[in-house]
Amino acid sequence: MELPRSRRSAHSPLGRKSESAHTHTTVVDEKGSRLPVLLGSVFLLALGGSLLYSSTFSLNCRDQLEQSLSPSFESYSSAPTIRKVLDGRISPTSHYLDGLNLSEVDYTVGGLLADLSEFEPSSCASRAHHRHRKTKFKPSQELVQRLRRYEAQHRECAGRAKEFGQPKSGSRVHGSEAHGEDCRYVVWIAYSGLGNRLMTLVSAFLYALLTNRILLVDRSSDMSKLFCEPIPRTSWLVPSEITVEFVQSLNESSPQRFRHGSSSAGNNSSTAEFSYIHLTHTSDDDDQVFFCDSGQEQLDTKPWVFIKSNSYIVPGLFFLSKFRVDLSVLFPDKEEIFHLLGRYLFHPSDAVWGWITRFHKAYLADHDQQVGIQIRTFNDSPLPYFLEQIQECVAQQELLPKVVKNVDLVRRSQELQLQNLRASEKGISVLVTSLHPYYYENLRDLYLSGPTEGAESVSVHQPSHEGWQQTNTFGHDLKAWADIYLLSLSDVLLTSGWSTFGYSAQALAGVSPWILPRSVDGQVPNPPCVKARSIEPCFHTPPLLKCHLPEGANPATILPYVQPCEDVTWGVKLITAPPTQVRDHL
Ligand SMILES: *[C@@H]1O[C@H](CO)[C@@H](O)[C@H](O)[C@H]1NC(C)=O
Numbered sequence: 001m002e003l004p005r006s007r008r009s010a011h012s013p014l015g016r017k018s019e020s021a022h023t024h025t026t027v028v029d030e031k032g033s034r035l036p037v038l039l040g041s042v043f044l045l046a047l048g049g050s051l052l053y054s055s056t057f058s059l060n061c062r063d064q065l066e067q068s069l070s071p072s073f074e075s076y077s078s079a080p081t082i083r084k085v086l087d088g089r090i091s092p093t094s095h096y097l098d099g100l101n102l103s104e105v106d107y108t109v110g111g112l113l114a115d116l117s118e119f120e121p122s123s124c125a126s127r128a129h130h131r132h133r134k135t136k137f138k139p140s141q142e143l144v145q146r147l148r149r150y151e152a153q154h155r156e157c158a159g160r161a162k163e164f165g166q167p168k169s170g171s172r173v174h175g176s177e178a179h180g181e182d183c184r185y186v187v188w189i190a191y192s193g194l195g196n197r198l199m200t201l202v203s204a205f206l207y208a209l210l211t212n213r214i215l216l217v218d219r220s221s222d223m224s225k226l227f228c229e230p231i232p233r234t235s236w237l238v239p240s241e242i243t244v245e246f247v248q249s250l251n252e253s254s255p256q257r258f259r260h261g262s263s264s265a266g267n268n269s270s271t272a273e274f275s276y277i278h279l280t281h282t283s284d285d286d287d288q289v290f291f292c293d294s295g296q297e298q299l300d301t302k303p304w305v306f307i308k309s310n311s312y313i314v315p316g317l318f319f320l321s322k323f324r325v326d327l328s329v330l331f332p333d334k335e336e337i338f339h340l341l342g343r344y345l346f347h348p349s350d351a352v353w354g355w356i357t358r359f360h361k362a363y364l365a366d367h368d369q370q371v372g373i374q375i376r377t378f379n380d381s382p383l384p385y386f387l388e389q390i391q392e393c394v395a396q397q398e399l400l401p402k403v404v405k406n407v408d409l410v411r412r413s414q415e416l417q418l419q420n421l422r423a424s425e426k427g428i429s430v431l432v433t434s435l436h437p438y439y440y441e442n443l444r445d446l447y448l449s450g451p452t453e454g455a456e457s458v459s460v461h462q463p464s465h466e467g468w469q470q471t472n473t474f475g476h477d478l479k480a481w482a483d484i485y486l487l488s489l490s491d492v493l494l495t496s497g498w499s500t501f502g503y504s505a506q507a508l509a510g511v512s513p514w515i516l517p518r519s520v521d522g523q524v525p526n527p528p529c530v531k532a533r534s535i536e537p538c539f540h541t542p543p544l545l546k547c548h549l550p551e552g553a554n555p556a557t558i559l560p561y562v563q564p565c566e567d568v569t570w571g572v573k574l575i576t577a578p579p580t581q582v583r584d585h586l
C-alpha cells in the first residue's frame, strides 16, 4: 500500500517509500526549505523528505474549534443556492459560456483536440462539454500538427502492440506493414495515487511525443473506468495480450531495468526488446541516466520502454539537449505543458462526469466566482492551525469577503435579510476538498455567522469527505477525479503544498494558485500563503545531472525557465519567463 494510491491515502504526496507500516508524522522537509538548491544533494534530500503518517484520524479537536469560531448551526444543510431556470442540458462549465456566441465556440480548443466528428457519438459525455471551457493558453501550430501526426501513428501502431514479446526475425517491422513505419512504444505503468498518475501520464505522453513513440496505458487501477479514450478511433490501453500481471510485475529487480542487470549487456534479443525505466523514490544514479543524452541514445535502440514513476518529470526532459529544441518549438510558453496535454488526455468517463455534473448543477452552477480550496495536510486528524492559515491567507490576499463581526443579533438578522435580497448581485461559491469535513463546516459556519462587508453571498460546499483511506477503490478514485475536475473550474485556487492533487487542479484550471505552505511547528506560517509563479506542477525529485552540469550546479543557471518550486525547495518547476534577477539563495 504505497501512498500514492490516492489523495486520501495516508502517505507522502510523492509516493515516497511508504510501503512500511503507518507511522506518525516525521516532518523533515521543512528543514530543507532553508537549504540552497544544490543538485548534488537533491536526491538525498528528497529521500530525507520522506513523510509518513497514519491513515486513521479522529475529530477530537473539532468541537472546541467550532465553539471558538461560530455559533452552531446544526440545522443548516448545504442546500443549493437559488437556481436559475436551467434546462437539463446545461453543462457544468456553463458559466464559461457567458457572453459567448455558441456557434462561434471553438470546439477543438485551437486545434488541440481532434474534431468531435472523429469520435463515436455518445461515446463520452464529457468530451463535448469539456471543450466549452475557455483557456488563455493556445496550442502552437507545431503542437497541433504533432498531435494529429501522433493520432495517425497511434492508430497504426496500437493494433500491432499485441506482437510484443513474440519472437521474430530482425525485420519485424518492415516486413509486413504497408506503411513500413517503425512502431515504438512507451508503456505507462499505473503507480500510486490519482494525482501522481495524472502527473506521470502527462510526462509519459510528452516523452512519447518527443521520441516518436506511442503511449500505451496500463489497464490496472480502473483507468478505463475513470477516463474516456483520448485518441480518436483507437485505444490507449495496453492490449490484453500484454497482461496486467506482466506490466505490474516490473520493478527494480527486473533484469530489464535500464542500466541494471543482464539486459544492459544486450546479449539476448527477447530481453533487449524493452527497457524498464524506474523513476521512483528508489531510483539510483543509473536510473537517473535517463535524464542524460547518453541514456536516451541507449533507449533509442529499444522498441519498447516501460516507465514506472510517481513524479512529474517534465522539467527533467528539458535537461536533455536532444529534446530541448523540440520542446521549445512545441511549447513556446513552458508553463502551458501540463495544461494543454492534460486537457488533451483527461476526459472524465461517464460515471465520473455524472458525479461532476450533478454536484456542479446542485451547488456550484449559480455563482459569479468560484474559489477552490484544496486541503491536504498529510495528517491523520484535522489541524486547527491549518484552518487559521486558510483564513489568514484569504483575508490578507482578499480572496474572500470579510464577515462583519460584533453586530448585535437584531442588526445581524436585518443584515442577513438585506444580504438575501441582494444575493443575486454577487455570489461566491467556495469549493472545499479535504479528507475531513472540519474545514468545510467551519468555513461554512463562518459565512453564516454574519453578513459579509459587501453583502456578497458566500456558499461553502464540499463534495466528499471520505475520512479514511480507501486504497485504490473505484468509488474512491471516482470522487478524487471529480474533486480535481471541480476544483479545476475555479477562478481562484488555494492549494496545499506538496500535493499532486492540487497540482493537477491548478494546471488543468490554468490558474496560478495560492500555495499554503506546510507548518514547521504547528503554528500558522508567515506568510500564510504564497502565490505560485506558474501553473505547472513541481518535479519533486530532479535528477543529479552529473552528465551535464558540474555536481552541485543549479539548473536554473542554464535553463532560466526551470526554477525551484515554492513548496518543495529541492524540487524544480517550469515557469513562463525567467525572473529578471537571480534570487539570492540560488
Ligand atoms: C453567432 O455567430 C454566428 C456565426 O458567426 C452568426 O451568424 C450569428 O449571427 C451570431 N449570433 C449572435 C447572437 O451574435
Ligand SMILES: *[C@@H]1O[C@H](CO)[C@@H](O)[C@H](O)[C@H]1NC(C)=O
Binding pocket: 249, 250, 251, 252, 253, 254
Ligand atoms: C519485484 O517483483 C517480483 C515479482 O514480480 C517480486 O518477487 C519482488 O519481490 C519484487 N521486488 C521488489 C523490490 O519489489
Ligand SMILES: *[C@@H]1O[C@H](CO)[C@@H](O)[C@H](O)[C@H]1NC(C)=O
Binding pocket: 262, 263, 265, 266, 267, 268, 271
Ligand atoms: C548476457 O551476457 C552476459 C555475459 O556476456 C551473461 O553473464 C548474462 O547471463 C547474459 N544474460 C542473459 C539474459 O543471457
Ligand SMILES: *[C@@H]1O[C@H](CO)[C@@H](O)[C@H](O)[C@H]1NC(C)=O
Binding pocket: 267, 268, 269, 270, 271
Ligand atoms: C535468451 O532468452 C531466451 C528466453 O528468454 C533463453 O531461452 C535463451 O537462452 C537466452 N539466450 C542467451 C544467449 O542468454
